[in-house]
Amino acid sequence: MGRAPDRGLGLWRKRAWTLRALVLLALVRLGLAVLPFRIVRRVQQRAARVRRAPCPDSWVPTLARSVERAARRLPGEETCLAQAMVGQILLARAGHPSEIKIGVARPPAEGDPKGRKLLAHAWLEARGVALIGEPEPGRYTELTTR
Numbered sequence: 001m002g003r004a005p006d007r008g009l010g011l012w013r014k015r016a017w018t019l020r021a022l023v024l025l026a027l028v029r030l031g032l033a034v035l036p037f038r039i040v041r042r043v044q045q046r047a048a049r050v051r052r053a054p055c056p057d058s059w060v061p062t063l064a065r066s067v068e069r070a071a072r073r074l075p076g077e078e079t080c081l082a083q084a085m086v087g088q089i090l091l092a093r094a095g096h097p098s099e100i101k102i103g104v105a106r107p108p109a110e111g112d113p114k115g116r117k118l119l120a121h122a123w124l125e126a127r128g129v130a131l132i133g134e135p136e137p138g139r140y141t142e143l144t145t146r
Helices: 009-035 035-047 058-075 078-092
Strands: 099-105 121-126 129-131
Touching: 009 035, 009 058, 009 078, 035 078, 058 078, 058 129, 078 099, 078 121, 078 129
Parallel strands: none
Antiparallel strands: 099 121, 121 129
């Protein structure tokens, strides 16, 4: 039987990451609700600068799961953009660069017969692997980001 990748981490470390993610998610959601996106993004990008030597690679999936656990515990809608932004901050604080990807897709024809609406989704990638909000393969067309 295989060992879970985050088993070697202490329970308190995982709880601390989840608590940190919970606080950051609440702040990011509030910011997205009341401030212009460009301001929230600028603050988030400053907080997401990699400033230290990286923690072990085996910790990265656990950090990502801590954001997903925190999102389930917060009341309100779980938004992919807020989760991706918080994940990027936590990974950067752990010394791992990552990139937020945003994609769009058309909804199924029965949901939008005139084809006027677009669905949007954000996810977080590190080293080409989606860690938070992995999209369905081929569903979203990625927008160019800088």
